Amino acid sequence: xxxxxxxxxxxxxxxxxxxxxxxxxxxxxxxxxxxxxxxxxxxxxxxxxxxxxxxxxxxxxxxxxxxxxxxxxxxxxxxxxxxxxxxxxxxxxxxxxxxxxxxxxxxxxxxxxxxxxxxxxxxxxxxxxxxxxxxxxxxxxxxxxxxxxxxxxxxxxxxxxxxxxxxxxxxxxxxxxxxxxxxxxxxxxxxxxxxxxxxxxxxxxxxxxxxxxxxxxxxxxxxxxxxxxxxxxxxxxxxxxxxxxxxxxxxxxxxxxxxxxxxxxxxxxxxxxxxxxxxxxxxxxxxxxxxxxxxxxxxxxxxxxxxxxxxx
Amino acid sequence: xxxxxxxxxxxxxxxxxxxxxxxxxxxxxxxxxxxxxxxxxxxxxxxxxxxxxxxxxxxxxxxxxxxxxxxxxxxxxxxxxxxxxxxxxxxxxxxxxxxxxxxxxxxxxxxxxxxxxxxxxxxxxxxxxxxxxxxxxxxxxxxxxxxxxxxxxxxxxxxxxxxxxxxxxxxxxxxxxxxxxxxxxxxxxxxxxxxxxxxxxxxxxxxxxxxxxxxxxxxxxxxxxxxxxxxxxxxxxxx
Numbered sequence: 001x002x003x004x005x006x007x008x009x010x011x012x013x014x015x016x017x018x019x020x021x022x023x024x025x026x027x028x029x030x031x032x033x034x035x036x037x038x039x040x041x042x043x044x045x046x047x048x049x050x051x052x053x054x055x056x057x058x059x060x061x062x063x064x065x066x067x068x069x070x071x072x073x074x075x076x077x078x079x080x081x082x083x084x085x086x087x088x089x090x091x092x093x094x095x096x097x098x099x100x101x102x103x104x105x106x107x108x109x110x111x112x113x114x115x116x117x118x119x120x121x122x123x124x125x126x127x128x129x130x131x132x133x134x135x136x137x138x139x140x141x142x143x144x145x146x147x148x149x150x151x152x153x154x155x156x157x158x159x160x161x162x163x164x165x166x167x168x169x170x171x172x173x174x175x176x177x178x179x180x181x182x183x184x185x186x187x188x189x190x191x192x193x194x195x196x197x198x199x200x201x202x203x204x205x206x207x208x209x210x211x212x213x214x215x216x217x218x219x220x221x222x223x224x225x226x227x228x229x230x231x232x233x234x235x236x237x238x239x240x241x242x243x244x245x246x247x248x249x250x251x252x253x254x255x256x257x258x259x260x261x262x263x264x265x266x267x268x269x270x271x272x273x274x275x276x277x278x279x280x281x282x283x284x285x286x287x288x289x290x291x292x293x294x295x296x297x298x299x300x301x302x303x304x305x306x307x308x309x310x311x312x
Numbered sequence: 313x314x315x316x317x318x319x320x321x322x323x324x325x326x327x328x329x330x331x332x333x334x335x336x337x338x339x340x341x342x343x344x345x346x347x348x349x350x351x352x353x354x355x356x357x358x359x360x361x362x363x364x365x366x367x368x369x370x371x372x373x374x375x376x377x378x379x380x381x382x383x384x385x386x387x388x389x390x391x392x393x394x395x396x397x398x399x400x401x402x403x404x405x406x407x408x409x410x411x412x413x414x415x416x417x418x419x420x421x422x423x424x425x426x427x428x429x430x431x432x433x434x435x436x437x438x439x440x441x442x443x444x445x446x447x448x449x450x451x452x453x454x455x456x457x458x459x460x461x462x463x464x465x466x467x468x469x470x471x472x473x474x475x476x477x478x479x480x481x482x483x484x485x486x487x488x489x490x491x492x493x494x495x496x497x498x499x500x501x502x503x504x505x506x507x508x509x510x511x512x513x514x515x516x517x518x519x520x521x522x523x524x525x526x527x528x529x530x531x532x533x534x535x536x537x538x539x540x541x542x543x544x545x546x547x548x549x550x551x
Contacts, residue, residue: 022367022368023367023368024458024523025368025370025379026368026369026370026371026453026454026528027454027458027459027523027524027527027528028454028455028456028457028458028459028460028498029458029459127518127519128518128523136457136501137457137458137499138499138500139458139518183329183330183331183332184329185328185330186326186328186330186336186338231341231342231343231372231373231374231375232372232373232453232455232462233336233338233372233373233374233375233377234336234370234371234372234375234377234453234455235330235377236330236331236333236334236377236379237331238331238332239330239331256370256455257372257453257455257456257462262330265329265330265331265332265334266331267331267332268331268332268333290329290332290387290388291386291387291388293329293331293332293382294332294382294386294387296332297332297333297382297383298382298383301383
């Protein structure tokens with residue numbers, strides 16, 4: 001374990017994340033974790049890390065980092081236009097860096113979030129089994145907060161790995177308009193115009209963060225007989241809540257309880273794609289049954305496995 | 313209150329998917345102590361032994377959410393297994409819930425809104441303390457922030473609306489009232505509850521072996537302490 005990276009500028013919202021903190025949702029501790037698991041796993045695999053190693057989740061405007069030692073690094077996810085010592089650096093491949101090298105970003109070109117891995121993984125003490133940062137609870141990552149200038153990030157001892165590039169077929173596109181598969185939610189029958197929900201485009205508003213994505217589109221109408229809120233109950237990432245104003249909110253990784261009606265639940269792999277949308281982007285919803293949803297989940301997990309195999 | 317039956321849903325318990333890895337079991341629709349015990353029994357039945365493929369079991373006021381791994385079990389098989397477990401849950405005899413006693417320094421800087429709560433209910437601050445500390449509060453669920461308990465059982469004589477303007481920072485340990493609810497802030501956070509006291513105990517401590525002082529299904533009791541006792545316990549003394 002040694003000092004690996006110095007933070008010169010923290011970027012818009014940069015946190016340490018791993019696949020998440022599981023097992024404590026009954027106690028009000030959300031999963032947190034990387035919002036785009038696919039990109040997180042890819043970045044780790046490119047530097048020879050297991051999927052549970054911590055990466056930096058960078059949002060829209062990336063940080064400025066100085067490497068303090070020789071190591072290997074890789075980025076995956078949205079293209080935040082990275083530059084290594086002033087020269088463009090491509091995502092989806094690993095690169096050797098040395099002491100004094102500077103990594104900077106010029107702003108988002110595609111997607112919303114990028115993941116930066118170093119071989120051996122960023123090292124912070126796990127909190128309740130995870131290195132994920134949960135800022136509202138003030139736990140995990142670096143003192144439970146986003147990076148700030150002057151922070152020093154340590155890393156574990158990684159194995160020396162060769163130059164690796166992810167095969168083209170594994171690199172996703174990040175279009176600004178996507179279709180998400182939704183399983184009807186427990187309160188879907190509260191709504192009068194389900195066909196509107198499944199035919200209109202909903203726009204991502206500026207109120208979109210790790211807790212939830214607030215959308216804007218044709219209002220969803222409650223049936224006159226339906227209550228506009230419910231007795232609070234547990235929620236999961238992907239749950240689509242609809243408050244009284246009829247504008248849906250997709251819950252991401254940082255909420256365990258909700259009191260709004262849930263019209264549906266976005267399936268897990270499509271939630272990773274939502275994590276790459278930014279304000280102004282559009283979502284269409286398409287209904288699927290739970291069996292098809294589970295098949296899609298298993299297929300997405302197999303693809304993650306295949307990706308890791310392709311780089312092993 | 314609108315009955316869910318108007319929306320042509322089948323009778324309780326109700327089994328519904330939530331996304332691709334959640335099974336929501338709804339046991340009823342009203343918040344009361346009967347529901348509290350029904351959820352306790354259902355949680356016990358679903359976790360002894362754990363249902364195959366289930367990764368977390370999360371209680372709500374009237375619900376249990378089972379999170380599962382779709383690689384290990386299908387929704388249909390899990391719903392059938394949960395249904396079978398629930399069919400025997402009603403006959404379970406569980407030991408009475410554990411009572412967690414929380415020491416609270418009421419009033420003063422610890423509870424700046426106690427005078428408002430007293431005035432609002434035509435009581436003296438001392439009566440607020442006596443009534444609040446006399447209650448026994450079922451812990452329906454935890455959420456909002458880590459370890460924050462959703463408590464039932466607040467006497468009507470203490471019901472008080474939220475602050476008109478929420479505070480930007482409420483210290484962890486603050487004990488408050490919001491309408492018919494009472495609760496304990498588990499971390500420093502913004503909040504609009506009427507603050508009547510504070511506990512020196514850490515409701516949530518991620519570094520403790522059990523980070524959570526209060527579990528869903530427990531009962532909470534409050535015990536009035538002096539500011540001196542507060543400081544003694546805060547320094548590590550036994551409550």
